[in-house]
Amino acid sequence: MDRVTDSLAFNRRGIIGLLLLLPISAVLSFSKPLIVEDSFLDLAMDGLAWILFYIYVTFRLWATLYVGGRKNIELQTEGPYSITRNPLYLGSLCFALSMACFLKSVSLLLTILLIWIFYSKGVINAEEEYLARKFPEIFNRYRQETPRLLPIPSRYRNGSSIKVDLNALKFEAKRLWAAGLLPISAELLMHLRMAPWWPHWFWLP
Template sequence: MRSLGSLCITTAVLGRFWAILYIGGRKNAQIMQEGPYSICRHPLYLFSTIGAAGFGLLLDSLTLTVVFGLGAFAILSLTARREEAYLRATFGAAYDDYAARVPRILPWPWLFHAGPGVELNLYALRRNLADALVFIAAFPVAETIRLMHQAGLATGFGIF
């Protein structure tokens, strides 16, 4: 389970960087429809959900995997709805057309398409690095909890 959790968290970090390369500083300024935004409208939320579930896997707990994964998905789905209200008000029919073709968070990989390049925004990448550190911090936190559990210091937690 820990190996799968590590894979999920690595996927979350790399996936978030992939999405940031495309959206850069253009969030809410245009409708991004290429790269990860061609397979789902909110790839940052997709990868964050994968990372949250990965943390549960790192803790060797299917219960926490489901709670963290579904919890993140539910919260981020609500956030996406609020963002989409703004995008519909800003871009009108163009956003409606995009939303009709591309799913909100769960990806449809066969829709993937990308242009010849992406515009690099170092500020957006730096900001995403700070967000990625939350997921990277899952490794030492999970290991500390595992060691505490092995030492008998976390035996009261029935979810592990």
């Protein structure tokens, strides 16, 4: 097996990212919020958070339909993969950004961006180098034609049919059900943080 995909850090990248966010999330829980509850800015941030969350759900399910069970086995270049090379990572980034918006935290946003630099320079670069070695001619052309992350809808192309891995889709659906609990938890936490009786031990923007 290739040294990249066989790496424990690579295979557990999602868990590692979550563990990196836990300390600041714990401190944030006992920090006084900067935004007043039910203010215009509070509602606007919630609206943006839900938009980012739905983008996350869309790209995770859409990409899984095309690549589920076949990632690193065959190169997928249609559907969501025709408008961005990394729709799964784009979805995950939107999910993390939605949490920063739900919690109205600049500190969490900056932490997420720092972690994303690690993902971009480490994980995504390593994975694309692996794909370039495995599919040298196809991937190099694909890399030149398709943006790395931010999608370009005008480049969308699709075949008449796709082969769907139902087990991979079922696994992703379970992941999304679990992820759906986090916005609810974030909204509850924000409500508690804004209560006058809630302990505010830190100041963290």
